[in-house]
Amino acid sequence: MRIPFIKMHGLGNDFIVLDGREDALPALNAATVAELADRRTGIGCDQLIVLEPSHAADFRMRIFNSDGGEVEACGNAARAVAIYHGTQASLETDGGVISLSPQDGGATIDMGQPRFEWDKIPLAYAMDTLTMPVGWDGLGDPAAVNVGNPHVIFFVEDCDAVALEKVGPQIETDPLFPERVNVNVATIESRETIRLRVWERGVGLTRACGTGACATAVAAMRRGLVDRETTVALPGGPLTIHWDDDDRIQMTGPASESYRGTFEWDEFA
Incomplete structure (x- = not known):
């Protein structure tokens, strides 16, 4: 099964983006993420980003670090997803719902309220x-x-x-x-x-x-x-x-798409 991906980065913090909003992706596990993130034998990235449908926002972003662990938020990835999506949107993350406002060459992200407790x-x-x-x-x-x-x-x-x-x-x-x-x-x-x-x-x-x-x-x-x-x-x-x-914290900065491609899922599963 060949899976399309988009390689993106924000200030050199780089991502593999998988868009599963219309066509569901196979189930991910930590080993598959780590294999894809490997810069010698995989595609290579700091984080793997999965986009999915959401009931709480326009769509959902899941974030996996290169070691395979899933985390709650990533501001650079949010800017990359904003320019990929192309229009203003609300985005569900495990850290809460944030808003995306793409601009030329980047985006402003409403990151929500900080917590200090x-x-x-x-x-x-x-x-x-x-x-x-x-x-x-x-x-x-x-x-x-x-x-x-x-x-x-x-x-x-x-x-x-x-x-x-x-x-x-x-x-x-x-x-x-x-x-x-x-x-x-x-x-x-x-x-x-x-x-x-x-x-x-x-x-x-x-x-x-x-x-x-x-x-x-x-x-x-x-x-x-x-x-x-x-x-x-x-x-x-x-x-x-x-x-x-x-x-609320407003973060503004650049992001860009590097290239697109496909990979064979079974080679990394």
Whole structure:
């Protein structure tokens, strides 16, 4: 059975998109996702995206990391899906319903309201999520934000100097985070600019993370470090994050289609 796919990316964070809204796809499992995501023997991607019908929104997006695990939200994928869909739409994710507004070369995504309660991150036990009294290998006093998936954010003098490939997996799998966590290290450049690197759970170091940019910007805004609209500069490029008066996060940035193809399902099942 040959399955069509669309290869897309947002600032270098790349996706395989499978459209199952009209014709149902075979059942996915973690092994199949990991095989497809393999950059040597599969198509290769950071995340595999599956579009499905929805009763709660115009359609649904399921998100699988390259290790095969399913996650709740992905801002870069939402922008890619927005330009693929082509018109404004509501999108159901496991992290909630968000809205898509495609633009030339990208999209604005209403990512919804951030959550700060310790049990909504979630954490293993109660603590202040604005300045958490914890640390790992020189990184301390982080903030935690859930923007559809969990993030912990460390504000440091130079995020490029942090050995994120070493400390990232330690923090991701720490028992403090029962659902694991995305790890962000950020440097405040000005009232309007943040420099950011992200260790993404189930993926590793990534060129861009839309939810990480949202979580980091909101954490910086809560601490009074930046204005309510700021540019987050990731290794793959910049995103504009606006936290509006209705407590909703608006993320604007580019996305693009790389190519289309088909694959034989049975070769990866």
